[in-house]
Structure formats: C-alpha cells, structure tokens
Amino acid sequence: MPKNKTVYENCDVLVVGGGMAGTGATFEARHWGRDLKIICVEKANIDRSGAVAQGLYAINCYMGMQWGENQPEDHVRYARNDLMGLVREDLGYDMARHVDSTVHMFDEWGLPMMRNEETGRYQREGKWQIMIHGESYKPIVAEAAKKSADKIYNRIMITHLLMDETKENRVGGAVGFNMRTGNYHVFRAKTVIVAAGGASHIFKPRAVGEGMGRTWYAPWSNGSAYALPIDVGAKMTQMENRIVLCRFKDGYGPVGAYFLHLKTYTQNANGENYEKKWYDQTKELVGEYIDHHPTPTCLRNHAFIQEVMAGRGPIHMVTKEAFQDPHLETIGWENFLGMTVGQAVVWASQNIDPKYQNPELTTSEPYVMGSHATCSGAWVSGPEDLSPPEYFWGYNRMTTVEGLFGAGDTVGGSAHKFSSGSFTEGRLAAKAAVKYIQDQKAEDINVSEKQCENFREIIYKPLENYKVGRNEITAGTVSPSYILPLQGLQRLQKIMDEYVGGISFNYMTNENTLKRGLELLDLLKEDLEHVGAEDYHQLMRAWELKHRTLTSQCVTEHTLFREETRWPGYYYRGDHMKLDDENWHCLTVSRRDPKTGKFTMEKMPVYHIIDDEEKKFAAS
Amino acid sequence: MSTFVYMTKCDGCGHCVDICPSDIMHIDPTTRRAVNIEPNMCWECYSCVKACPNEAIDARGYADFAPMGHSVRVLREEEKGTISWRIKFRNGTEKNFVSPITTKPWGEYIPKLAEADQPDQGEINSQILYSEPKGLNTKKELPTISKSSFKKGVYY
Numbered sequence: 193m194p195k196n197k198t199v200y201e202n203c204d205v206l207v208v209g210g211g212m213a214g215t216g217a218t219f220e221a222r223h224w225g226r227d228l229k230i231i232c233v234e235k236a237n238i239d240r241s242g243a244v245a246q247g248l249y250a251i252n253c254y255m256g257m258q259w260g261e262n263q264p265e266d267h268v269r270y271a272r273n274d275l276m277g278l279v280r281e282d283l284g285y286d287m288a289r290h291v292d293s294t295v296h297m298f299d300e301w302g303l304p305m306m307r308n309e310e311t312g313r314y315q316r317e318g319k320w321q322i323m324i325h326g327e328s329y330k331p332i333v334a335e336a337a338k339k340s341a342d343k344i345y346n347r348i349m350i351t352h353l354l355m356d357e358t359k360e361n362r363v364g365g366a367v368g369f370n371m372r373t374g375n376y377h378v379f380r381a382k383t384v385i386v387a388a389g390g391a392s393h394i395f396k397p398r399a400v401g402e403g404m405g406r407t408w409y410a411p412w413s414n415g416s417a418y419a420l421p422i423d424v425g426a427k428m429t430q431m432e433n434r435i436v437l438c439r440f441k442d443g444y445g446p447v448g449a450y451f452l453h454l455k456t457y458t459q460n461a462n463g464e465n466y467e468k469k470w471y472d473q474t475k476e477l478v479g480e481y482i483d484h485h486p487t488p489t490c491l492r493n494h495a496f497i498q499e500v501m502a503g504r505g506p507i508h509m510v511t512k513e514a515f516q517d518p519h520l521e522t523i524g525w526e527n528f529l530g531m532t533v534g535q536a537v538v539w540a541s542q543n544i545d546p547k548y549q550n551p552e553l554t555t556s557e558p559y560v561m562g563s564h565a566t567c568s569g570a571w572v573s574g575p576e577d578l579s580p581p582e583y584f585w586g587y588n589r590m591t592t593v594e595g596l597f598g599a600g601d602t603v604g605g606s607a608h609k610f611s612s613g614s615f616t617e618g619r620l621a622a623k624a625a626v627k628y629i630q631d632q633k634a635e636d637i638n639v640s641e642k643q644c645e646n647f648r649e650i651i652y653k654p655l656e657n658y659k660v661g662r663n664e665i666t667a668g669t670v671s672p673s674y675i676l677p678l679q680g681l682q683r684l685q686k687i688m689d690e691y692v693g694g695i696s697f698n699y700m701t702n703e704n705t706l707k708r709g710l711e712l713l714d715l716l717k718e719d720l721e722h723v724g725a726e727d728y729h730q731l732m733r734a735w736e737l738k739h740r741t742l743t744s745q746c747v748t749e750h751t752l753f754r755e756e757t758r759w760p761g762y763y764y765r766g767d768h769m770k771l772d773d774e775n776w777h778c779l780t781v782s783r784r785d786p787k788t789g790k791f792t793m794e795k796m797p798v799y800h801i802i803d804d805e806e807k808k809f810a811a812s
Numbered sequence: 813m814s815t816f817v818y819m820t821k822c823d824g825c826g827h828c829v830d831i832c833p834s835d836i837m838h839i840d841p842t843t844r845r846a847v848n849i850e851p852n853m854c855w856e857c858y859s860c861v862k863a864c865p866n867e868a869i870d871a872r873g874y875a876d877f878a879p880m881g882h883s884v885r886v887l888r889e890e891e892k893g894t895i896s897w898r899i900k901f902r903n904g905t906e907k908n909f910v911s912p913i914t915t916k917p918w919g920e921y922i923p924k925l926a927e928a929d930q931p932d933q934g935e936i937n938s939q940i941l942y943s944e945p946k947g948l949n950t951k952k953e954l955p956t957i958s959k960s961s962f963k964k965g966v967y968y
Contacts, residue, residue, distance in 0.1 A: 222925040223942040236833040245833045246857035258949035265957070277966075286939075289955045293947035302916030327888070327895045328913040332922070339924045347835070371835060402814055403874030404852040405834070411853050412834050442877045526909050529897045533884060534856040536899055537871065541878035543903045575939055577956050580964075619941050627936050678852075729835055729849070777966040800963045 203229040206381035210234035211242020213600025214387035215337035216618025222340035224626040233345045238334040248326040249530035252610035264288035268802045271608040280605025281801045282574035294616045318452030356637045362594040364639040371728045382634035383625040389413030390561025390601035396689035408444040417601040419739035425786045426591040427571035429604035432750035434558040435566035441552040445535025449527045454514040460504040470495040478771040493761030511546035562601040569604030589621035597621040654734040658724030674724030677733035693763035702767040706752040753793040814851035821868030828860035862888040
C-alpha cells in the first residue's frame with residue numbers, strides 16, 4: 193500500500209457535503225458562531241457539486257408570504273397530501289416559514305429571478321415554483337459558503353463518522369481520503385452536519401452501457417446522506433418511501449414547467465386521457481386519497497404505469513399546441529439547457545422537435561432521497577416551538593446521535609424542500625449546532641488515535657485487495673479474489689431491481705422477495721470486504737458502493753416492515769396491495785445496531801399540526 | 813451524451829479535472845491531455861465543457877440511445893454574465909438560446925458574515941435565522957403555531 197500522509201484538522205462545526213444544504217449550513221454557521229472554526233468538506237468541487245451542479249431553471253419551494261401568495265401551513269397541506277398523509281409536519285412548517293428569506297438572499301446575491309411584468313412579483317411556474325435563470329445557481333451559493341468557512345476542502349470523500357469515547361452516542365468528527373493526493377484526513381469536530389447526497393444508482397437504471405450515468409438524480413449522489421448516520425446507529429425514517437419520476441424519455445428532462453407553465457398534458461398512444469380511466473381501480477387501492485387535490489404524484493404515476501402495462505403506450509406529452517407560441521417554445525428548451533442538458537441532446541439526436549412532434553414520457557427507476565417529492569432520511573429533532581414530545585430532543589435537526597445534525601437529503605420527513613428548502617434546512621441545522629456548542633454539550637470529546645488508525649486501515653483496504661489479487665491473474669477484470677466497484681454496483685442494482693421493486697418488475701415486491709433481497713444484500717456486503725480498487729478514483733467508487741449498499745439494506749428493511757401499499761406508483765407490496773390507514777398511518781423508524789449490524793424497526797406517530805382548512809376534495 | 817476531448821484543442825490545463833463533479837475528467841499520462849475516464853458515470857452536466865478555455869470538450873449523445881450527428885454547444889461568459897447555447901439536430905435543424913447567469917458583479921453582493929452585524933444577545937435561543945424576520949419582507953414576526961391544535965393519527 194502506498195504510504196499516505198495523515199492530515200489532522202480540529203474544528204467546531206464540520207459540514208459534510210457542499211451541495212445546497214451544505215453551503216446553507218456553512219454560510220449560516222458563521223453568523224451565529226463568529227469565533228468558531230467552520231469547515232466544509234466536499235467530494236467534488238463546491239463550485240459545481242451536488243444535485244444543482246448543472247443549474248436549475250426553477251426554485252421549487254417559495255411561499256411568497258410578502259405578497260400573501262402562500263403561507264407555511266399551505267405548504268404543509270400540500271406536502272402531506274402529496275406523500276399520502278405521512279410527513280413530519282413540524283419539520284415541513286419550519287422549513288417553509290424560513291424559505292422565503294433564503295430566496296430573497298439569492299436574489300440579492302445575483303441569481304437571475306424571472307419576474308412577472310404585470311405584478312413585478314417573481315414569475316410563478318406553478319403554485320410553489322418560481323422561475324429563474326439558474327445556470328450559475330451553484331457557483332453563487334458556493335461563493336457564500338466560501339466567504340463563511342475557515343476552510344473548504346474539495347475532493348475529499350468522507351467515509352465514516354468518528355465517535356466520542358468519553359460519552360456514548362456522541363459524535364466526534366469524521367474521516368475520509370483525498371482522491372487526488374491519497375492523503376488520509378481526520379477531522380475532529382464538536383458537531384457534524386451531514387449534508388451529503390441521497391441515492392441514485394441503487395436500483396438498476398433504464399439506461400445501460402454508456403448511458404448509465406443519465407440517471408434522474410446525479411450519479412455522484414451515492415447515499416452518503418444515509419450511510420454515514422446509519423453506520424453510527426442514528427435512527428432513520430420513511431426509508432421505504434422511494435420516488436419514481438415521470439420524465440421525458442431517456443434524458444429524464446423535467447416536466448414541471450411543461451405541466452404547470454406551458455400547460456402541456458399527457459395522453460396515451462391513442463390520444464386518450466388515460467388518467468381518469470384508472471380512477472375506480474385506484475380508489476379500490478387507496479380510498480379517498482384519489483379524490484385529493486392536487487392528485488398525489490404517486491397516483492398519477494400509478495395510472496401511467498397501469499396504462500403502459502395495459503398495452504396502450506407510449507405515453508406522450510402534448511407539446512405541439514404550446515410550442516406554437518415562440519415564447520413558450522423558448523422556455524421549453526431553456527428549461528432543459530438550464531438543468532438537464534442531456535434531454536436537449538436526446539431530442540436533437542432523434543430529431544424530436546416538440547413543435548411538430550409530441551415527445552415520449554417514461555417512469556424512471558426508483559431513487560432514495562429526502563428533498564424532492566419524497567422524504568427518506570434521518571429521524572431528527574424538530575424546533576422547540578413546533579414539535580410534539582416524540583419529535584423533540586433539544587436541538588433542531590439533530591439526529592438521535594448527539595452532536596450529529598442533518599440537512600437536505602439527510603433529513604427524513606420534510607418533503608418538498610428542493611434546492612431552496614435544502615439550503616434553508618442547512619441554515620437551521622447550523623444555528624442549532626452552534627447553540628449546542630454554546631450550551632457546552634460538546635465538552636471533553638475524546639477521539640483516540642486508535643480509532644483514527646483503525647479507520648485508516650479500513651479505508652485503504654480496497655487498494656490492498658486489488659494489489660494482492662491482481663498479481664494472481666494475467667490481465668483483465670475477472671479475479672477470484674476481488675470484485676471491482678462497477679461489478680459490485682451492478683450486482684446491487686440487480687438485487688434492488690428484482691427484489692425490492694425496480695423497473696424490471698414494474699415496481700412490484702412482496703415479503704418473500706424482500707427477504708430474499710436481504711439475504712443477497714448480506715452476501716454482497718460480505719463481498720465488499722473484497723472490493724478491489726486500482727487507484728484513488730476507484731477507491732472513491734468503492735466507498736460510494738459501500739454507502740449505497742448500506743442505504744439499500746435500510747431501504748429493504750423499511751419496505752419489509754410497512755405491510756401496505758402506501759404509494760402505488762412508487763412501489764407495490766403485492767401481498768398488501770391496499771393502503772391501510774388503520775395500521776400504517778404512522779412513520780416507520782429504524783435503527784441499525786453498529787455492533788451487530790442488525791436493524792430494529794418501530795412505528796412512530798404522525799402528528800397533524802395543521803388542520804384541513806382548505807377544501808381537500810376536488811369537486812368530483 | 814458523454815463528453816470527449818479533441819486532441820488538437822486540449823492543452824492539458826486541467827480546468828475540467830478541477831471542476832468535474834463525478835471526478836471522471838483526468839489527464840491521460842500518455843497524451844498529457846484531458847480524457848473522460850468513465851463515460852458511464854457522466855451526467856452530461858456540461859461543467860467541464862463550460863470550464864474549458866479552449867473549447868476542446870464536446871459531448872456526443874450516449875451510444876445506447878442517441879443517434880449520431882447532433883451537437884449541443886455552449887459558451888459561458890462570466891464577465892458578460894451570459895450563457896449561449898446552439899443546438900443542432902441530426903437533420904440539420906438549428907436552435908439558439910441566450911440566458912443571463914447573474915444580475916450582479918460576481919460575488920460582490922454576497923456578505924462576509926464574519927464582518928456583518930453580530931446577532932443580538934439571546935437571539936441564538938429564538939427561532940429566527942440570519943436576516944430574519946426583516947428578510948422575509950412581511951413586516952411581521954416569524955410565523956408559528958399553537959401546540960394545542962396538534963392532532964395525532966389519521967385525521968387532519
């Protein structure tokens with residue numbers, strides 16, 4: 193093994209991940225902790241990292257309280273409805289009441305906001321979305337983080353959290369390696385905010401071969417948001433609540449602006465509105481939830497999937513009408529160029545001009561994340577003024593591990609945060625982390641040299657595996673002693689796809705397949721002790737895979753625990769096809785014992801902190 | 813599309829290596845020029861294309877679903893504050909778009925909080941964040957709700 197230098201850094205607030213949530217946390221931490229040492233560690237380069245690396249054409253979460261457009265309680269009702277009743281309303285309300293101040297800062301900092309010429313307000317795309325020219329969204333917020341941090345470390349992958357050896361269940365920092373120098377980095381920290389990415393590439397993607405990277409969520413989002421807290425025994429919630437996206441075929445170009453602003457609509461191959469055809473069948477499964485307005489995203493997916501399975505695909509987006517208006521045509525194209533360039537490439541390559549041809553849609557492979565229209569993630573404390581006793585243990589956005597905070601994809605239960613809400617949640621976590629330090633909760637933390645040395649050995653083992661195993665064989669990729677990260681990734685994707693409800697099985701699973709899936713995941717976990725990495729880049733891929741696998745185990749345990757089909761269109765439990773409010777109107781919470789690796793599951797109550805003032809039912 | 817690099821245009825400066833979110837742009841030890849080492853982990857985010865000072869990087873649609881003969885080119889000009897795109901279809905159709913990328917001189921309006929006003933005594937125990945409540949533009953305090961209205965269980 194090459195001799196790698198160990199670099200030590202001590203700090204007060206350590207932010208893991210410099211995406212939207214991480215930049216928000218780094219920025220805000222400085223306001224409250226003027227004299228604290230604040231460090232942000234990023235796997236890539238914070239100027240272009242995380243889900244917003246290529247930009248965004250809309251900010252999907254803005255209340256507009258200044259114009260009386262929406263109030264935080266309206267957003268709670270919206271997110272709750274979309275997730276079939278189950279969200280952490282305290283967390284959602286808290287994010288929503290602060291998100292406008294975040295967006296106003298972005299405006300001040302130079303992010304180009306589109307404005308409605310008549311009203312002078314931000315241009316609405318839909319009820320919650322505002323339109324932006326967001327090509328440089330990420331570099332702009334990165335600049336804010338750079339101005340606040342003592343130091344930003346790029347190209348370091350954090351692989352493990354360190355634990356305090358004075359007090360049980362208290363965090364003590366994090367460790368990782370630099371993929372360019374190979375150096376081992378030890379960050380001893382009083383508080384850690386995990387703001388890493390959710391999980392793409394745990395289910396087999398529709399694209400194969402070269403196009404494998406064209407996933408909906410970024411391929412570099414490798415589930416560190418979950419693996420880091422799971423590994424140290426933090427409780428997780430709603431990990432079964434994966435998301436499937438209805439998107440333009442192959443490029444996964446977004447449909448939000450098309451539906452909401454361009455007023456395009458979907459139809460089957462025969463030109464029929466298929467959604468209403470599935471009303472009775474869906475009602476059988478989920479009861480009155482199908483009557484909610486707007487129709488929950490999963491139920492619209494459900495109709496799409498059923499219609500395709502019935503042989504009436506492909507489903508098209510009707511664009512030919514809207515695209516006759518040159519202004520709307522420009523918006524349609526710029527929408528992709530601003531956030532999903534790949535869709536423009538697909539259309540250019542296949543000569544699809546939406547002005548003359550209605551493009552195809554598809555439903556994606558599942559993703560596990562916590563910031564879009566889904567809410568997998570860590571079980572965290574809410575704010576003091578909004579949270580019932582089961583949801584509150586002292587510090588906002590603190591996990592069940594002391595001193596370990598989360599934001600963005602890491603936090604479970606707070607759906608529909610998107611970019612602005614994730615940045616806001618980072619700000620909330622940062623303030624709470626500073627308060628935790630000021631309250632002297634982080635005294636006498638001891639992280640021994642032994643603990644650090646231990647992780648050092650574990651982290652570099654894939655390099656050693658490769659070096660030893662490679663000498664056994666002449667050449668090529670087939671070894672009896674190691675598997676390569678890509679080989680392991682494809683095994684993981686096949687297991688999740690076939691046993692946990694992926695595309696090949698039309699999102700179907702059941703108790704038997706889930707149990708078999710868990711067995712196969714255990715075998716994969718064992719094999720990953722023998723993953724072989726040729727260089728530091730592959731070492732990163734090896735650790736990404738390990739994080740994805742741990743995340744997948746948690747997802748599968750949760751899916752097994754919830755004996756109902758809560759979100760048809762996201763996944764189906766074939767042995768429990770109906771939504772079951774009597775037994776499952778609750779949040780699922782898991783904990784993995786770090787010593788044994790065994791998961792235990794429990795139900796936690798759902799509190800509805802907002803009433804149902806708004807008429808819930810559409811006139812039917 | 814995965815990205816690729818033109819031999820005659822790349823000078824091996826490494827801007828793309830520095831920016832790639834997926835860590836797949838590397839300098840080839842033989843040619844000493846940039847190369848995409850893992851096209852199947854490319855998100856076609858164009859970060860490298862935008863960062864390249866020599867217009868040496870382009871993208872070719874993913875072989876498994878994109879027919880050949882198309883191009884999507886980009887020019888990001890930070891000093892002008894714009895981004896320009898040119899889309900060419902396989903059949904020759906061409907579309908051009910230009911968008912702003914910022915409204916302010918780069919970074920100047922982003923505060924350095926270490927030098928900004930200190931939070932008031934005790935504000936750390938409140939619910940407000942930096943710039944609030946003023947930054948909400950509502951001329952009101954931060955909203956909250958009474959715990960007495962909370963309901964547990966199925967019904968809202």
